[in-house]
Amino acid sequence: MARTRRGLIAAAGALSLAALVLTGCSGNNGNPLSDDSGSKGSSGTITVGSAAFPENAILAYIYADALTNAGVKADVKPNIGQRDRYIAALKSGEIQLVPEYTGNLLQFLDGNATATSSDDVYTALKTAVKDGGGKLDAGEAEVLDQAPGEDADSYNVTKKFSDDNHVTSLADLKNVKTPLKVGANPEFATRPYGIPGLKSAYGVSATLTPINDSGGPNTLKALLDGTVQLADIYSTDPSIATNDLVTLADPQHLIAAQNVVPLIATKSATDKVTSTLNKVSAKLTTSELSDMLKKSYDDKESSEQIAKDWVKANGF
Structure with a gap:
């Protein structure tokens, strides 16, 4: 973004x-x-x-x-x-x-x-x-x-989701069997590093839950309460460390x-x-x-x- x-x-x-x-x-x-x-x-x-x-x-x-x-x-x-x-x-x-x-x-x-x-x-x-x-x-x-x-933009999951699904990288998401929702700004639906990029770079199908606060408190809340499984949050946002989130590695340099x-x-x-x-x-x-x-x-x-x-x- x-x-x-x-x-x-x-x-x-x-x-x-x-x-x-x-x-x-x-x-x-x-x-x-x-x-x-x-x-x-x-x-x-x-x-x-x-x-x-x-x-x-x-x-x-x-x-x-x-x-x-x-x-x-x-x-x-x-x-x-x-x-x-x-x-x-x-x-x-x-x-x-x-x-x-x-x-x-x-x-x-x-x-x-x-x-x-x-x-x-x-x-x-x-x-x-x-x-x-x-x-x-x-x-x-x-x-x-x-x-x-x-x-930069970064995909984040909760520690529990990471541990339960053995996910530390975007590449690992292809092994997750449950539907995946991503909390992010509306434009994430079409951005190359958003929903289309997950599919083209990693073969991962996901749907967008639009939350128009640029990775802010509403996006964080949706991630923590399980409304979404992934959230786009800026990599320097202190909420990542405060909430023990796991930022997924991006080996294909999607972002x-x-x-x-x-x-x-x-x-x-x-x-x-x-x-x-x-x-x-x-x-x-x-x-x-x-x-x-x-x-x-x-x-x-x-x-x-x-x-x-x-x-x-x-x-x-």
Whole structure:
């Protein structure tokens, strides 16, 4: 599903976020939301943008804090909006850096891309970014090292279902004799990695129970009470660990990889900047992302504070 759908998650949390003071630099308190697209980063300063959902804002603050601690001037312009808006901001020079997700960025730049595995997506993405895909000028931007951590659609089952049916992989589902229902957004009925993909890639027949909350509490409830046997939940959602769910392996790479990756204006990608951000990426695992989201959703910590704590804990 499109990366921007994360704005649908935790509606109550979004209401509380809207009440915060709206500012745009990494030294501000709270979890600032800003759409001030009129100002460009000051000379010699890297302005890090973010999409309008907590995880991406946290990553933007991590990038900015790590760069600042490395002696690079950096500030943050968080919650710009959807991908087309922050890519336009990168192109105009309003921002120079943004945390991205490999699979969805590749599809944005090259609608005909077919790569799905992490390495294949990253290889194709480097070429697509260099070419610009009509969204950026050729040679204007580049991606640095991708993180091992990703935030992608994932098929999840309860621990009991996994144990009772000996299921740990999507491939194992073909041996399940009972009818299978999948809880997911309505578009899962036609998406290549949804119901059609289960059949074409794994020979598994399933029906969709449409639940329009992007893997949120209603989807989780349907899984836990047995209304559905599988649920599409984002891989970094803390509810997976909290409820001891089993995320099914995807050996056929049905779902395209969505590794976190810095997208940066080439003119800002100095050796120091590149080295710092690559070191940050190396430590960003899916588990780390999930832990940070738990602090955002459950503990109501600000994106800025979560980032600051992570940067300190990891020695940046």
